[in-house]
Amino acid sequence: MDNDVITYLMNIAFDNKIVINFFDNLDPNTPPGSDVETRRIAMNSRWHNKSEIPFQLAHELGHILSDQQSTKILYFTPYKYGMELEANEYAIDLLLPLYLNDKEKDDVNSHGFMSYFNVPYHLEDVVIREIKKLL
Template sequence: MNDIMTDLMNKALFDHKIRVILSADAGPYTPSVTHTASRTIIINTNWHDKRQIPLQLAHEMGHIINGDHATRPLYFSERQTDYPMELEANRTAIKLLLPFYLRGKEVENVNSQDFMVAFSVPSHLENVVIKEISGMMKE
């Protein structure tokens, strides 16, 4: 997981000029946050579900990569399902994480459920995961 975080942080900084701050100062249920105007992300490394930290980083990167603008900080939420901006940030996150999951896997071993478990992806995103895996497998 550390390699994934390092790779994502390098991508954020070098490819997208996004500043990422890792902090263990927050409680285990304090979500990660993005400030789009300053292109800064704060990741709570003390999050209760360690498998989900790369998803949170990729999701927050997604807001900036997608060009989202918000007047207030955007906090990660597993439950947000009806906001198009959040859905697109999740879609971008899945696209960012899939190469890590697919690396070295044979096609017959690729499974949406395994991906979702590996990164603790909320179940409401299953259709997005299936669609993005299918799209990457065609490339």
């Protein structure tokens, strides 16, 4: 887990009065979740693929920061539809500035970003669109 990225995301949560708890007693396959109403996120620090945790956290922040209306707890699912797509788009927008920060325009590409943050391949068109907006 990249501590600089996690710190960046935790600061965003703090600034927006979102509580994040990392649990180390969960099964490695238990996904993170968020409760939009209470502005709380539960993260699994034992997740089986630690490199996915920053994107998962950004995704869960996306559920809350995009003011999604839900009366149930939302669990991380990297789908490309509805509320999940909206949370994924928000996550990509949160993480792109970190990726672009020290890169020349010619060095920026969707695959590098997706590999670094372990973004699911089916979101490549979203990543390309968001990179184009910022360049």
